[in-house]
Amino acid sequence: xxxxxxxxxxxxxxxxxxxxxxxxxxxxxxxxxxxxxxxxxxxxxxxxxxxxxxxxxxxxxxxxxxxxxxxxxxxxxxxxxxxxxxxxxxxxxxxxxxxxxxxxxxxxxxxxxxxxxxxxxxxxxxxxxxxxxxxxxxxxxxxxxxxxxxxxxxxxxxxxxxxxxx
Amino acid sequence: xxxxxxxxxxxxxxxxxxxxxxxxxxxxxxxxxxxxxxxxxxxxxxxxxxxxxxxxxxxxxxxxxxxxxxxxxxxxxxxxxxxxxxxxxxxxxxxxxxxxxxxxxxxxxxxxxxxxxxxxxxxxxxxxxxxxxxxxxxxxxxxxxxxxxxxxxxxxxxxxxxxxxxxxxxxxxxxxxxxxxxxxxxxxxxxxxxxxxxxxxxxxxxxxxxxxxxxxxxxxxxxxxxxxxxxxxxxxxxxxxxxxxxxxxxxxxxxxxxxxxxxxxxxxxxxxxxxxxxxxxxxxxxxxxxxxxxxxxxxxxxxxxxxxxxxxxxxxxxxxxxxxxxxxxxxxxxxxxxxxxxxxxxxxxxxxxxxxxxxxxxxxxxxxxxxxxxxxxxxxxxxxxxxxxxxxxxxxxxxxxxxxxxxxxxxxxxxxxxxxxxxxxxxxxxxxxxxxxxxxxxxxxxxxxxxxxxxxxxxxxxxxxxxxxxxxxxxxxxxxxxxxxxxxxxxxxxxxxxxxxxxxxxxxxxxxxxxxxxxxxxxxxxxxxxxxxxxxxxxxxxxxxxxxxxxxxxxxxxxxxxxxxxxxxxxxxxxxxxxxxxxxxxxxxxxxxxxxxxxxxxxxxxxxxxxxxxxxxxxxxxxxxxxxxxxxxxxxxxxxxxxxxxxxxxxxxxxxxxxxxxxxxxxxxxxxxxxxxxxxxxxxxxxxxxxxxxxxxxxxxxxxxxxxxxxxxxxxxxxxxxxxxxxxxxxxxxxxxxxxxxxxxxxxxxxxx
Numbered sequence: 001x002x003x004x005x006x007x008x009x010x011x012x013x014x015x016x017x018x019x020x021x022x023x024x025x026x027x028x029x030x031x032x033x034x035x036x037x038x039x040x041x042x043x044x045x046x047x048x049x050x051x052x053x054x055x056x057x058x059x060x061x062x063x064x065x066x067x068x069x070x071x072x073x074x075x076x077x078x079x080x081x082x083x084x085x086x087x088x089x090x091x092x093x094x095x096x097x098x099x100x101x102x103x104x105x106x107x108x109x110x111x112x113x114x115x116x117x118x119x120x121x122x123x124x125x126x127x128x129x130x131x132x133x134x135x136x137x138x139x140x141x142x143x144x145x146x147x148x149x150x151x152x153x154x155x156x157x158x159x160x161x162x163x164x165x166x
Numbered sequence: 167x168x169x170x171x172x173x174x175x176x177x178x179x180x181x182x183x184x185x186x187x188x189x190x191x192x193x194x195x196x197x198x199x200x201x202x203x204x205x206x207x208x209x210x211x212x213x214x215x216x217x218x219x220x221x222x223x224x225x226x227x228x229x230x231x232x233x234x235x236x237x238x239x240x241x242x243x244x245x246x247x248x249x250x251x252x253x254x255x256x257x258x259x260x261x262x263x264x265x266x267x268x269x270x271x272x273x274x275x276x277x278x279x280x281x282x283x284x285x286x287x288x289x290x291x292x293x294x295x296x297x298x299x300x301x302x303x304x305x306x307x308x309x310x311x312x313x314x315x316x317x318x319x320x321x322x323x324x325x326x327x328x329x330x331x332x333x334x335x336x337x338x339x340x341x342x343x344x345x346x347x348x349x350x351x352x353x354x355x356x357x358x359x360x361x362x363x364x365x366x367x368x369x370x371x372x373x374x375x376x377x378x379x380x381x382x383x384x385x386x387x388x389x390x391x392x393x394x395x396x397x398x399x400x401x402x403x404x405x406x407x408x409x410x411x412x413x414x415x416x417x418x419x420x421x422x423x424x425x426x427x428x429x430x431x432x433x434x435x436x437x438x439x440x441x442x443x444x445x446x447x448x449x450x451x452x453x454x455x456x457x458x459x460x461x462x463x464x465x466x467x468x469x470x471x472x473x474x475x476x477x478x479x480x481x482x483x484x485x486x487x488x489x490x491x492x493x494x495x496x497x498x499x500x501x502x503x504x505x506x507x508x509x510x511x512x513x514x515x516x517x518x519x520x521x522x523x524x525x526x527x528x529x530x531x532x533x534x535x536x537x538x539x540x541x542x543x544x545x546x547x548x549x550x551x552x553x554x555x556x557x558x559x560x561x562x563x564x565x566x567x568x569x570x571x572x573x574x575x576x577x578x579x580x581x582x583x584x585x586x587x588x589x590x591x592x593x594x595x596x597x598x599x600x601x602x603x604x605x606x607x608x609x610x611x612x613x614x615x616x617x618x619x620x621x622x623x624x625x626x627x628x629x630x631x632x633x634x635x636x637x638x639x640x641x642x643x644x645x646x647x648x649x650x651x652x653x654x655x656x657x658x659x660x661x662x663x664x665x666x667x668x669x670x671x672x673x674x675x676x677x678x679x680x681x682x683x684x685x686x687x688x689x690x691x692x693x694x695x696x697x698x699x700x701x702x703x704x705x706x707x708x709x710x711x712x713x714x715x716x717x718x719x720x721x722x723x724x725x726x727x728x729x730x731x732x733x734x735x736x737x738x739x740x741x742x743x744x745x746x747x748x749x750x751x752x753x754x755x756x757x758x759x760x761x762x763x764x765x766x767x768x769x770x771x772x773x774x775x776x777x778x779x780x781x782x783x784x785x786x787x788x789x790x791x792x793x794x795x796x797x798x799x800x801x802x803x804x805x806x807x808x809x810x811x812x813x814x815x816x817x818x819x820x821x822x823x824x825x826x827x828x829x830x831x832x833x834x835x836x837x838x839x840x841x842x843x844x845x846x847x848x849x850x851x852x853x854x855x856x857x858x859x860x861x862x863x864x865x866x867x868x869x870x871x872x873x874x875x876x877x878x879x880x881x882x883x884x885x886x887x888x889x890x891x892x893x894x895x896x897x898x899x900x901x902x903x904x905x906x907x908x909x910x911x912x913x914x915x916x917x918x919x
Contacts, residue, residue: 023288037209038202040426042376043458047845050376078202091200095192098810101650101818103199104206104377104426133852136845138374138427139650141817142853 009070011036012080020067026060027051029067030077038078038107042136049135052108052115053077059115061134078107081114089159090114090152099148101139109135113149121157125150185730186662187873190810193651194673195424204424207380207396208455215382216245218444218454219290220437221280221297222464223272226306226530226838227319230270230279230299237296238282243289246447247297248440249280258410261499265533266410266439272301273321273498274532275838276463278436283444283452306530306838310472310493313339313529321498321528341500342526344508346581354487354519358478362555365474368544368905369831370467370495373537374822374850377426378461382453383441390417391442396425398432398647399686404678406435411442421677422647429822430536431466433686459843467832468537469494469502473548475511479556483570488512488520488580492545497533502526503541509581510884511545513620514590514776515553515571520580530838536688538819539621539880543826543887544905550617550888551901564892565603568618568778569594586771589802589866594618596864597778602798612784612795615892619884622774623868623877624689625767629682630699632660632707634759638746640664640707642673644696645684650814650879652692655807659697659873663704665730665745682764690775690877693807694868695767701872702763711748714755718743770870777801777881779820781889785897790909790918792828792894794855799885800862804876809863816861816882823886825851829906 004019011034020029027044030036030053042050044063051062054076081088090110093099100106109132116123116131123131128149129142137145198204235247250267263269268279280297284290307313307321320337327334329343355361381395391413397403400420408415425432437454445452456465471494478487490511494504508524557567572590579585597603597616607614630644642657657673664671684696708728716723721737728734733743743751752759782796799816806812829849833841842848867874891902900915913919 021288031208035211036202037205037211040206040377041208041455042378043845045458045844045846048376048458078200082201087197087200094200095196098190098193098814100196100199101814102375102377102425102427103195103204104375104424106199107202110200129853133854136376136850136852138376138429138822138850139818140814141821141856141859143817143856143858144814146853 005068007068007071009072010074012076022066022068024067025063026053026065026067026070027062030062036077036079040104040107049112050105050108052111052135054111054115057118059112076111078110081110089155090149093148093152093155097144097148097151099140099144105135105137109137109145113152117153117156121160122153184662186658186668187805187807188809190808191654191668193654193811194657195648206377206424206426210382210394210423210453212382212384212451214450216283216285216448216450216452217287217290218281218283218441218452219287219294220278220440220454220460221294222460223268223275223277223279225272225301225303226275227304228272228301229304230268230272231302232300233280234298235280237298238293241293241296243285244282244293245450246283246444247280248443248447252443252447253410254412257412262406263410265499274530275840276460276532277498278440278464281440281444281454283448307339308529308531308834308838310470310495310527310529313527314493314525321530325500325528339528340525341496341528344505344524346508346522348578348580349519351487351489351519351521355478357480357486359481360556360559361476361478362552362559363474363476364552364901364903365472366548366903368471368547369833370470370531371537371826371830372462372467372832372848373429373431375427375429375431378456378458379432379436379465380453380455381438381441382451383445384451385446392419392421393438393442394421394423395438396423396432397435398425398428398649398688400647400678401645401683402433402686403435403438407438407442410439419677419679422675425647425649428649429538430540430688433688434466434535436465458845462832462843462848463840464532466535466537467532468540469496469534471495471544473544475548475552477552477556479560481560483560483562483567485515485517485556485571486519488517489522490549491523493525493527494541495529495531495534496526497531498528499533500526500528502534503536505541507541507545509622510542510620511549512580514573514618516573516577517580522580531834538822538883542619542621542884543823546617546619546884547887547891547905550885551891554892554895555901564616565594565598583772586773587866587869588773588776589864590776592864592866593776593778593800593802596862597780597800600798600800600862602780602796607782609784611787611897612782613893613896614780614782615889615894615896616778616780617885617888617892618776618778619881620774620776621690621881621884622772623694624691625695625770626685626689626691627766628684628696628699630696630703630763631681632703632761634707634749634752636750636753638749639670639672640666642671642700643676643681644673644700645676645681646692646696647687648675649687649692651808651811652687655693655811656696656700658807660700660704663701664707665728690880691767694871694875694877695765697807697875698767698871699763699765702765703761706761706763707759710759710761714752714759715743715748717755718751773868773870773876775802775804775876775878775881777885779885779889781893783890783893785894785912790913792890792907792912794824794857794890797857797859798862799859799882800864801878801881802864802866802876803878804868804871805865805874806863807873807875812863812878813861815879817859819880819882820859820886821851821856823883824856826905827887827890827907829908831906
């Protein structure tokens with residue numbers, strides 16, 4: 001255990017405590033220590049976005065964050081998107097719009113889209129494209145991903161309205 | 167039982183009302199993927215797992231004088247160190263062996279030399295620095311034309327050129343010179359009123375799959391081996407392991423994981439043998455995951471090329487002669503895609519007199535691998551600009567010129583074979599009728615270009631089994647890896663044959679111990695070739711179930727038929743059983759029913775898919791930046807089994823083509839160092855760079871497939887660079903003779919810099 005650091009954090013709403021080496025990235029901690037392999041490694045230098053997660057509500061490349069940095073923080077990964085009632089509207093929209101092919105970029109893409117919709121429930125197409133420009137997809141040509149995010153935004157606004165009225 | 171191979175005839179079914187084919191169900195595995203539960207290569211985990219890292223050459227060309235691993239072996243946490251000496255003596259083909267772990271020489275920056283298994287990837291990486299390799303550095307050769315010169319540094323002292331004349335006497339970097347001749351090219355050029363000749367160079371480009379290669383090896387106490395790997399083909403990986411480890415195929419089980427993109431690059435095996443060697447030496451399972459820099463330095467790229475094209479046409483618009491010289495970089499070992507480049511370059515046209523010369527040339531860069539329609543994109547970039555120029559010189563609309571000269575059924579290709587029915591003309595007519603072709607450009611510095619491309623189907627060999635369950639559902643297994651939804655398209659064909667809903671068919675990709683040999687998912691073959699296996703397996707199921715119904719009813723089997731709704735007999739019209747009702751009675755009528763399909767699709771006459779692309783681009787004359795504004799891709803897909811999936815292939819292929827056309831490339835320094843080994847500098851298109859691509863599906867059924875399916879996945883990348891180049895010509899008045907067409911290159915062609 002020499003040289004390892006104890007980290008306490010909330011991951012996908014659950015309190016988590018683990019030991020990691022100071023040099024281990026958040027991506028490594030999620031995948032190799034906590035078994036949350038939904039977050040993907042594509043480059044480990046912050047250029048592909050496959051490892052995108054939310055840290056304290058902010059979109060980050062988990063390969064560029066050290067595991068020790070999340071101490072006391074909150075992390076959301078793809079495993080934390082679906083709720084007790086089923087898929088998150090973004091997940092459902094990605095399936096409905098065939099916005100994934102190989103699916104490797106999908107977890108990061110979903111988290112990036114969630115971070116956008118958390119800030120702007122009704123983004124323009126241009127804003128969606130700008131926001132997702134840090135997440136590479138090699139299969140789809142992107143336009144179905146953009147459509148899926150637009151559709152999910154519509155569904156989420158509608159659900160919010162229903163809640164507000166209810 | 168299934169039909170014996172020699173009796174299997176190409177079938178063209180009577181048109182039936184299709185219930186599954188042509189619909190757009192969600193793809194198998196999509197829910198797992200959005201939940202983050204799909205298991206990709208690096209997601210495999212086992213008890214006692216160790217992590218492997220590979221030591222790679224820092225030199226592009228060097229003799230290895232010595233490799234001393236002793237210090238690394240003693241490093242705390244290290245469990246095994248392997249080099250080429252750990253490969254069984256004499257096992258495998260020499261080049262395959264040397265590219266797995268270098269022997270006497272390293273031939274590119276990134277060439278594997280040794281590997282280490284340790285408790286963590288970090289420890290393995292630290293220990294790599296303790297391996298002492300002594301080199302005698304040699305001058306590298308990096309350019310295909312330089313490598314062809316007699317005084318160029320030689321990569322392999324044993325390599326001698328193969329050609330139609332046999333094998334040359336002296337060593338060379340040219341592994342092969344191939345040639346196709348049709349008619350009398352000299353005579354043809356003598357008849358031409360207009361002749362255009364141009365030369366083009368293109369840079370190596372990487373496939374750019376987002377998932378790096380990853381392989382996990384586990385040896386069992388009985389000496390057998392299991393390997394989990396992200397690959398386009400589990401069986402070729404098994405064969406590779408068997409050959410290099412000198413192990414019987416039956417003792418190796420390769421389990422293909424989900425695959426995070428491949429595009430041809432995962433048709434090659436890089437770290438599977440290394441993981442197996444490490445695991446054997448360490449006595450524990452080992453996982454090797456490549457880093458992005460390793461992927462870019464040591465895997466995949468498609469060849470850089472030099473291509474010269476000369477074509478002649480008569481005043482009446484007929485192309486009468488053509489010749490092409492294609493020089494392709496194979497990378498460090500022979501085997502570039504020059505063969506399919508040569509096969510494709512004039513494939514869209516009916517040309518009476520033509521000659522094609524192709525050269526497969528080794529250079530000090532990574533061994534190239536397939537990339538989506540391998541070899542075709544550079545060839546079509548070249549030929550489509552020459553065709554465009556001919557049309558312009560003759561004053562004929564470029565689409566009309568292509569219609570005048572396009573290949574038709576029976577046209578003999580320059581490479582020899584006559585075409586079966588292929589929708590060349592139908593695609594051109596659909597493009598001409600599309601509103602995009604006549605729409606206004608809507609602004610200055612804008613241009614529209616078109617290009618025509620073709621990619622032939624490889625059918626290959628495939629296996630599929632279908633087991634009938636007592637509740638009327640079926641379980642389908644195939645050896646084809648599910649690249650981008652192919653599994654769904656395969657299962658849809660089985661469901662159609664069986665008269666079932668797709669949700670009653672559960673399809674899975676099997677490992678190599680659970681199904682018969684199946685070729686890689688590549689070559690636009692999977693939905694076509696493995697689809698044929700699925701259809702055969704489904705027909706086998708129906709034949710067996712007809713026999714069960716006959717037994718139940720006490721009637722001759724010939725009288726029992728199945729119309730994809732109910733089994734009936736002509737003997738007694740009151741007897742009727744649905745698939746589900748009969749499935750429930752299998753146990754009592756002879757036991758389980760399992761259908762099999764094992765096909766060699768290459769005995770069938772070979773078709774393919776032509777595509778015509780229309781690109782509108784805008785050029786910023788100050789910066790040279792090119793923006794693609796509108797894009798339409800018209801393609802003959804035979805029959806779209808899953809139209810949404812076909813459209814996805816077209817959109818994705820065009821996106822890759824745009825990157826290749828405008829900025830992607832592997833750029834090397836004079837010393838052979840890769841200058842852009844990150845995705846920051848090796849830029850792939852982002853959501854900001856790709857317009858909405860409009861796919862236009864044309865369906866001219868392929869006569870050899872029961873539903874008319876053609877392979878659709880590769881054609882979409884083929885015409886893109888050519889269409890964009892022709893659009894840029896309309897703006898600049900300059901032909902683009904180099905890929906990628908970077909802002910600096912475009913400005914250079916315009917004479918601005």
